[in-house]
Amino acid sequence: MDITKLNWDLEKDVIVVGFGAAGAVAAINAHDHGAATLVLEKMKHPGGSSILAGGAMKAVHDIEKAVAYLTATQGGRVGEKLITTFARGLYELPDYLRELAKVDHATVAVHPPHGSAGVYPFPGADTFFTTFIQEIPGFTGYDWCNTGGNLNGQRLIKLLVDNIEARGIPVFYNTSVSALITDTEGAVVGVKAVLNEKETFIKARKGVILATGGFEFNEKLKREYFEAIPVYSMGNPGNTGDGVLMAQKVGAALWHMWHFHGSYGFKFPDFEPAFRNALGGARHEGRKVAWILVDQLGKRFMNEYHPAPQDTMHRPLEYFDPDLPGYPRIPAIMIFDEDGRKLGRIANPLTAYEQHKYHWSFDNSAEVERGWIKRYDSIEALAEGFHLDARRLVATIERWNEQVGKGRDEDFGRPPGTMVPIKKPPFYAVYVWPICTNTQGGPEHDEKQRVLDPYGNPIPGLYAVGELGSFFGHLYLLGGNLSECVIGGRIAGKEAAGAGAP
Ligand SMILES: Cc1cc2nc3c(=O)[nH]c(=O)nc-3n(C[C@H](O)[C@H](O)[C@H](O)COP(=O)(O)OP(=O)(O)OC[C@H]3O[C@@H](n4cnc5c(N)ncnc54)[C@H](O)[C@@H]3O)c2cc1C
Structure with a gap:
């Protein structure tokens, strides 16, 4: 010009x-x-x-x-x-x-x-x-x-x-x-x-x-x-x-x-913006975190609660396996039980201009009713619903509960005070994705x-x-x-x- x-x-x-x-x-x-x-x-x-x-x-x-x-x-x-x-x-x-x-x-x-x-x-x-x-x-x-x-x-x-x-x-x-x-x-x-x-x-x-x-x-x-x-x-x-x-x-x-500054969180087709998980900006070692995450093979792969939860928690999801080929952790699957559901909301819809307002229910019940969070009577049924190998998922949950009992996450080092068992039916699952708070x-x-x-x-x-x-x-x-x-x-x-x- x-x-x-x-x-x-x-x-x-x-x-x-x-x-x-x-x-x-x-x-x-x-x-x-x-x-x-x-x-x-x-x-x-x-x-x-x-x-x-x-x-x-x-x-x-x-x-x-x-x-x-x-x-x-x-x-x-x-x-x-x-x-x-x-x-x-x-x-x-x-x-x-x-x-x-x-x-x-x-x-x-x-x-x-x-x-x-x-x-x-x-x-x-x-x-x-x-x-x-x-x-x-x-x-x-x-x-x-x-x-x-x-x-x-x-x-x-x-x-x-x-x-x-x-x-x-x-x-x-x-x-x-x-x-x-x-x-x-x-x-x-x-x-x-x-x-x-x-x-x-x-x-x-x-x-x-x-x-x-x-x-x-x-x-x-x-x-x-x-x-x-x-x-x-x-x-x-x-x-x-x-x-x-x-x-x-x-x-x-x-x-x-x-x-990017981000974490893992939720995305549903009928809602435009993503939701980040409810773990705030800073980790509190005594905060009970209801869930574990598993990959598409039914295995845990990360400490679900990092020191700055909204900064780095998307990074373990980024792993690419050329043999699959694909991202076995995108989406990953969040799993918790009935007691965990009542521990507090799993998502925090912080972000919204007028057309995007959403209030997430404290006990996650509204999101179960909407079908965003899926409910199952057994871990085997959950595995089937999410196309996971049932035996492997059951082993993952048993291993997790054993470590909660010991008060030590030997696999990924999650802070002991944050660990809760996944035992009481019904069981809940929802896909989680890498979420970008900001680039x-x-x-x-x-x-x-x-x-x-x-x-x-x-x-x-x-x-x-x-x-x-x-x-x-x-x-x-x-x-x-x-x-x-x-x-x-x-x-x-x-x-x-x-x-x-x-
Ligand atoms: C939910 C959430 C919580 C956060 N919490 C914190 C926190 O507590 N503390 C913290 O430090 N950071 C936080 N962040 C990050 C922080 O908010 C952002 O990084 C920061 O606000 C970015 O500010 P900015 O002025 O650079 O951009 P923005 O505030 O995004 O402003 C950019 C503006 O430019 C306009 N624009 C874009 N393109 C054009 C164009 N072509 N012509 C004219 N205008 C244009 C946009 O519409 C927008 O209004 C958070 C982010 C989110 C999403």
């Missing part, structure tokens, strides 16, 4: 694409550093996946300890400068949230003040703690989304929306950006968007910040980059990887595309959030923030994605406005 002949419909200093947490913080910071800023959002509401989140944001007491921990959990996939910048951002996070909170007289909670569950046992783990927006006077949640009684993500977005409005930063909803416009040198100088059903060209005098979230709902990208097939998603249906594709088109390197891949960026080309050179005028090309490329830090939205958003906003990193 010859941009010298292009008639721009509109002109701003900084264009932010996407109005989740990352885009909002980036826009606030670009504005606060003097840039005339515009936010473009594809959906009719703000919030993206951020509004559906548990709302936990990790922070740290000590930067050096955070560097040690992050270095271990990044597995050598991220450079030192980025790690240090991220650690500093985690340290500054609570104070920055308190600044934003002033607009709404909101309360920022720090919980617990020291230490935090859901981190891996690496050096420095004790420096982490969790923050979240605990209260906004008068705010009881948005009526167009359902976050299962947890309003922390909604409160974060409310706070950001109010900060955007207080600054008079314009936001165009129902506006999908479809391309980045570059000059003859390859610098990004604007975007093409569909606004009111009309193709619109918007010039960015200083920079474009991509904050389009992940590719949870782009089947082609998931198939291309993930080990497992299929992987089902929850979250914002607007997250179709547009930022990945647009950045690729202008020469960005991609990173962390394989990595981490996208354009690679440096510590200034500048998007890099495959040779490590910044593409002028282009920044990426949030889970689009996330910092996390190996293990996830619970509460880390939202912290990253704030940390990267602050940096990118300031950089794009031309003021240098904070």
Whole structure:
């Protein structure tokens, strides 16, 4: 495209694409550093996946300890400068949230003040703690989304929306950006968007910040980059990887595309989003977990309760056996008994915009009645229903019950306090699949959030923030994605406005 002949419909200093947490913080910071800023959002509401989140944001007491921990959990996939910048951002996070909170007289909670569950046992783990927006006077949640009684993500977005409005930063909803416009040198100088059903060209005098979230709902990208097939998603249906594709088109390197924050969970044909299992973000060693998982051969294959249950528990399902040929654990089968059914809901339908609301019954009885969970009078009948070898399944259940009796899972090391027997009929079974809470891949960026080309050179005028090309490329830090939205958003906003990193 010859941009010298292009008639721009509109002109701003900084264009932010996407109005989740990352885009909002980036826009606030670009504005606060003097840039005339515009936010473009594809959906009719703000919030993206951020509004559906548990709302936990990790922070740290000590930067050096955070560097040690992050270095271990990044597995050598991220450079030192980025790690240090991220650690500093985690340290500054609570104070920055308190600044934003002033607009709404909101309360920022720090919980617990020291230490935090859901981190891996690496050096420095004790420096982490969790923050979240605990209260906004008068705010009881948005009526167009359902976050299962947890309003922390909604409160974060409310706070950001109010900060955007207080600054008079314009936001165009129902506006999908479809391309980045570059000059003859390859610098990004604007975007093409569909606004009111009309193709619109918007010039960015200083920079474009991509904050389009992940590719949870782009089947082609998931198939291309993930080990497992299929992987089902929850979250914002607007997250179709547009930022990945647009950045690729202008020469960005991609990173962390394989990595997603996820677990095992449920997918039913008559309900669009997937449900994640009910094991929360952090493991509690004494929590009774009703079930075991078996593969299609009727054998257990994993510890069903990892230290960060919503981070890595999909990974054992990814195993591919070329002799079958296929994935013997996709789907895997979750099995529990009558006592287990009453221990509490097995799924947590956290995620829902208005058309996707679902309340899972506490004792799972409604889902048995719907036929989502199958009920059988014996293990043999269950085996037949799920096309399993009955003798092998019976042996698996007997072995499990024996280990529960001993209080030790010698096969896979599941924490003893979580183990319950599977003995009392009727027995229940349901297929489980790899579930993607959110993706981490996208354009690679440096510590200034500048998007890099495959040779490590910044593409002028282009920044990426949030889970689009996330910092996390190996293990996830619970509460880390939202912290990253704030940390990267602050940096990118300031950089794009031309003021240098904070
Ligand atoms: C159920 C759930 C619970 C979670 N809990 C936590 C938690 O407690 N703590 C934590 O740290 N993380 C959590 N996460 C992860 C975290 O919420 C996300 O990683 C983070 O919110 C991503 O923020 P973002 O701003 O990058 O993207 P999003 O919030 O998804 O925003 C991206 C926005 O860009 C828009 N967009 C996309 N394409 C275009 C386009 N072409 N043009 C214009 N707009 C576009 C989208 O519609 C969307 O509004 C959770 C995720 C889910 C799904």
